[in-house]
Amino acid sequence: MFVVPTVDLSPYLDGDPGGRPRTAVALDAACRALGFMQVVGHGIRNRAVTALTEAVDAFFALPDDDKRALVVTDGTNRGYSPPRSESLSRSLGVEQGTRMNDFFEAFNVGTAADGPSSGGDGNVWPDLPGFREGVETWVGEARRVARALTTAMGDALGDRDVFRRLATDPVEVLRMNHYALEEQDLPVDADLTGMGEHTDYGIVTVLWADAVAGLQVLDGGEWHDVVPDDGALLVNLGDLTARVTGDHWRSTLHRVRPPVEDGRVRRRRSAAFFHDGDPDAVVETLPLPGAVPYAATTVRDHLAAKLAGSRDGKLNLDAGREESRVRAVR
Ligand SMILES: O=C(O)CCC(=O)C(=O)O
Numbered sequence: 001m002f003v004v005p006t007v008d009l010s011p012y013l014d015g016d017p018g019g020r021p022r023t024a025v026a027l028d029a030a031c032r033a034l035g036f037m038q039v040v041g042h043g044i045r046n047r048a049v050t051a052l053t054e055a056v057d058a059f060f061a062l063p064d065d066d067k068r069a070l071v072v073t074d075g076t077n078r079g080y081s082p083p084r085s086e087s088l089s090r091s092l093g094v095e096q097g098t099r100m101n102d103f104f105e106a107f108n109v110g111t112a113a114d115g116p117s118s119g120g121d122g123n124v125w126p127d128l129p130g131f132r133e134g135v136e137t138w139v140g141e142a143r144r145v146a147r148a149l150t151t152a153m154g155d156a157l158g159d160r161d162v163f164r165r166l167a168t169d170p171v172e173v174l175r176m177n178h179y180a181l182e183e184q185d186l187p188v189d190a191d192l193t194g195m196g197e198h199t200d201y202g203i204v205t206v207l208w209a210d211a212v213a214g215l216q217v218l219d220g221g222e223w224h225d226v227v228p229d230d231g232a233l234l235v236n237l238g239d240l241t242a243r244v245t246g247d248h249w250r251s252t253l254h255r256v257r258p259p260v261e262d263g264r265v266r267r268r269r270s271a272a273f274f275h276d277g278d279p280d281a282v283v284e285t286l287p288l289p290g291a292v293p294y295a296a297t298t299v300r301d302h303l304a305a306k307l308a309g310s311r312d313g314k315l316n317l318d319a320g321r322e323e324s325r326v327r328a329v330r
């Protein structure tokens with residue numbers, strides 16, 4: 001039976017540090033088996049969730065013109081992405097039909113590490129009371145959870161600092177996603193998807209999602225629905241961790257199906273916090289049991305190849321392992 005493992009992170013946050021070995025063992029098992037988990041004991045209060053969801057709802061309810069005024073064109077991963085302007089499957093070299101088919105819209109904010117070459121974080125903000133505060137509070141919380149996770153991941157591999165060394169002043173992006181189709185888009189055409197299949201690009205992703213179904217994870221050659229347990233966050237590993245571990249741990253393929261239930265469109269929201277590492281950090285495979293080494297690369301080069309695929313439609317031909325897993329189930 002398909003199960004998403006649950007990991008209690010509290011010993012790495014404000015809980016009893018004596019519980020760390022147990023958490024590290026559970027994390028190792030989850031990372032080997034699936035690379036996707038439900039994280040409890042994260043310590044994020046409901047208030048922060050409410051502030052995030054209110055910000056997300058207010059932003060995506062803005063008139064189209066106001067949202068499009070926040071499209072960023074300098075090549076950085078910031079600002080508003082309108083529906084059908086990205087195609088995630090191209091980040092791992094797989095064509096989805098002949099056009100950009102992902103109907104999600106998104107709003108991105110991030111750190112200075114991958115901001116514009118002129119400096120700063122490159123963030124743009126809508127003119128909405130409370131929006132920036134709500135989003136920045138969430139980023140602070142997600143960052144705290146990501147740091148605790150990478151410490152625990154290091155312990156699980158027997159080298160506490162292995163991921164922390166890659167992330168002194170890291171690229172970190174929060175992508176708020178909104179999946180909404182107009183009634184006139186029904187019936188849903190076969191090529192249209194919420195978000196195409198992909199692996200995340202960085203070290204680890206902290207994902208808040210609402211309870212509407214749509215997210216699916218690939219395991220054992222089949223796609224499985226995943227919704228967060230009540231009060232849990234979803235966490236998944238990204239490609240940089242697969243590279244560090246030589247696929248001893250997995251960067252899990254996932255996608256979002258159109259949230260259509262009983263012939264009606266359901267609106268769905270999520271917010272993915274990507275903890276991606278320092279641009280100049282060199283990512284090499286550790287000599288772990290069974291590790292199949294990847295060629296060394298930098299965080300910057302890896303992210304650039306992935307983003308050229310998803311945002312600019314340039315098929316990434318350097319993601320052979322992820323691509324072959326997708327093709328195997330097509
Ligand atoms: O909407 C979701 O649940 C997943 C989003 C996602 O995979 C991403 O933003 O990378």
Ligand SMILES: [Fe+2]
Pocket residue numbers: 198199200254272
């Ligand atoms: Fe993702």
